[in-house]
Amino acid sequence: MLIEISTKQILRIVLLFSWIIFVGLSIQAGAFLTNAVFVIVKPAVVDLLWQEVDLSDLRRHDPQYFFVIVLISGIVSLCKAGMFYLIIHFLLTKSVNMAQPFSRVTRGFVLGLCYLTFLIGLFSSMGARYAARYVAQGIKMPDIEQLNLGGADVWIFMAIILFVIAQIFRRGIEIQAENDLTI
Template sequence: MRVLFWVVFIGLCINTGALLLSTLVSLFTSSASRLPGGLDLSALYQYDTRLYIPYVSLVIALSALKAYMAYLMIKIVTRFDLDRPFNTEVALLVTRIGHVALEAAVLALLITSYGKWVQHRGVELQPLDGTGEWLFLAGVIFTIAHVFRRGVEFQAENDLTV
């Protein structure tokens, strides 16, 4: 699992870096149609770069949050012990992943709202929506975090009993 999460983390970091670098290059060469992930923002770039920069910045921030979640998963995998699966550190990391997923949901909502606002101005923009999925993920992770917190309490109580 460690290797898998490292591969995912490195891939997401490369994607975030590619988005950032492509955005910087697009500001100087007017090539906003070649962003990673098939993201074509050339219509927005041609319409107004002052609208393009905040939109692509939000997309980069969402990509960075995905990479951060993968990093937190690496930390969980390295600290997880099958003999004592419920410990405070893992419970806190799972809770932190839930917070990051909630932050990603808010960011996805901002991206969607900003994209709709731009489309109302007459710019053809491919829609990016994932707010519901991020909210669902945050809810699932918060539930798992609650189970881990209760597991830590039961494990500590069991240790005191024995």
């Protein structure tokens, strides 16, 4: 017996998972940014970052470099959380009209995701290069995956794909408008 799942049920499941991921990413972003503030206020307290990412060698080498790495990791986490916030907002406001799915609201949603994924890729790339520079100087650094800076190329690739999809939506909006005028 095959159970048929409706689009409405799938969107509810996506909304539930989006909430779970959003909360996790928000906690992660908050932890990175909180640690960045503590490095300024009371650096002796901060030896381990969120999820025990050890940047103590970098902090001892130069607190400003430490702050920059933590800030970049925080920005990447905030952008990831922002993506899921957009998804949640889009699904909760029921902005999708299944009768006419090509709308300015949907295109704006896809473009918003595109911009955020591009920012994630950009900051991940900058952070990974920044970390590699200190590894070359002999400073002990964690893996870029632990810093949430890995996969910059994948994020940029995803941004390009989302941009293409946004352009397809733009063309779909134009075709819908032409069809509405001819009827």
